[in-house]
Amino acid sequence: MASLATAEACDGNTSLLVNGELRVLQPVFKIYGQSHAFCGPVVTLKVFEDNVLVRELLETPGDGQVLVIDGGGSMRCALVGGNLGQLAQNMGWAGILVNGCIRDVDEINGCDIGVRALGSHPRKSYKRGIGERNVPVHIAGTLIRDGEWLYADSDGILISKTELLV
Numbered sequence: 330m331a332s333l334a335t336a337e338a339c340d341g342n343t344s345l346l347v348n349g350e351l352r353v354l355q356p357v358f359k360i361y362g363q364s365h366a367f368c369g370p371v372v373t374l375k376v377f378e379d380n381v382l383v384r385e386l387l388e389t390p391g392d393g394q395v396l397v398i399d400g401g402g403s404m405r406c407a408l409v410g411g412n413l414g415q416l417a418q419n420m421g422w423a424g425i426l427v428n429g430c431i432r433d434v435d436e437i438n439g440c441d442i443g444v445r446a447l448g449s450h451p452r453k454s455y456k457r458g459i460g461e462r463n464v465p466v467h468i469a470g471t472l473i474r475d476g477e478w479l480y481a482d483s484d485g486i487l488i489s490k491t492e493l494l495v
């Protein structure tokens with residue numbers, strides 16, 4: 330889906346910014362993946378140094394949704410790598426936002442999805458299967474609920490309570 334420009338969305342929706350229905354994530358994410366502008370309904374996941382649930386979700390049809398992973402900001406391992414990037418692309422996810430790290434950066438940069446993460450780390454995560462799906466998460470100063478809309482481009486990342494009209 331074509332994404333709208335985040336700067337224009339901010340300029341045109343001042344009242345939503347004021348009332349909190351539109352929020353801007355703090356600019357702490359690095360840009361990966363082929364798709365530098367992407368958007369879609371959010372699916373949330375809360376895990377910590379364990380990516381079993383990430384794979385489980387990415388194995389289901391993405392239908393243009395954006396997977397938002399709250400990895401607690403861990404800088405000790407990667408929650409998404411090249412295989413999961415490929416899986417996300419093949420299953421039709423629009424993008425992945427990781428409050429944590431990714432790895433296999435060159436492979437992920439070749440995938441036709443948008444990926445944002447705090448950075449990269451060469452270690453894989455645990456495989457215990459612990460975490461929570463579809464729960465509210467707090468990332469980069471912003472509360473993000475399952476089903477809200479995420480808009481990302483080279484300027485930043487927005488969370489909107491509802492789909493924004495272009």
Ligand SMILES: O=C([O-])CC(=O)C(=O)O
Nearest residue numbers: 409410411412413453454
């Ligand atoms: O399996 C993992 O832990 C992540 C990974 O390396 C990949 O997706 O290729």
